[in-house]
Amino acid sequence: MKLILIGFMGSGKSTIADALSHKLAIEHHDLDQLIEKQSGFKIPAYFEQFGEAQFREFEHQTLIDALELDGIVSTGGGTPVQDANFDLLVQHPTPTVFLNATDETVLKRLLKDDVESRPLFQELGATGLIELKHARQPKYEQLADIIIDVNDKTPAQIVDEIVNQL
Ligand code: S3P
Numbered sequence: 001m002k003l004i005l006i007g008f009m010g011s012g013k014s015t016i017a018d019a020l021s022h023k024l025a026i027e028h029h030d031l032d033q034l035i036e037k038q039s040g041f042k043i044p045a046y047f048e049q050f051g052e053a054q055f056r057e058f059e060h061q062t063l064i065d066a067l068e069l070d071g072i073v074s075t076g077g078g079t080p081v082q083d084a085n086f087d088l089l090v091q092h093p094t095p096t097v098f099l100n101a102t103d104e105t106v107l108k109r110l111l112k113d114d115v116e117s118r119p120l121f122q123e124l125g126a127t128g129l130i131e132l133k134h135a136r137q138p139k140y141e142q143l144a145d146i147i148i149d150v151n152d153k154t155p156a157q158i159v160d161e162i163v164n165q166l
Pocket residue numbers: 007008009010013032043075076077078079117118119120
């Protein structure tokens with residue numbers, strides 16, 4: 001079984017993909033983790049060392065490889081909206097689940113998180129980040145086979161909703 005999980009930073013992709021992989025007894029491949037493993041750099045260090053454009057190229061190659069694997073692929077927030085990735089995902093037969101979070105949910109979670117682990121949050125600040133979120137929203141929606149509103153729900157509830165819609 002294959003599944004792709006998309007959504008903005010802080011929408012819970014990694015957590016939900018982990019929980020879902022346990023529930024369905026399938027593997028979980030987290031794109032950011034694959035990038036970190038294969039490049040030898042943490043994401044913020046990669047951005048700092050090579051810049052975003054090179055990160056996007058690395059991300060694209062990693063996505064191509066990850067789509068060959070069975071199980072759940074959780075993407076980075078920016079992965080599906082890059083033109084080359086968008087085209088790839090549109091054509092890909094694997095069901096895509098979009099975790100849809102409000103601006104408030106995203107900001108609340110990211111501010112609680114380690115801000116430094118998100119280079120774009122550091123670069124854009126809260127207002128810029130939310131503008132980016134709004135700009136990306138139509139592409140997430142276009143790619144989604146299933147849209148789950150995640151606000152105020154527990155991971156178990158979200159996982160159940162996804163499973164019920166598969
Ligand atoms: C990014 C999101 C991050 C990571 C990188 C860029 C983005 O992943 O890929 O910092 O462009 O939204 P998460 O969505 O898992 O934080």
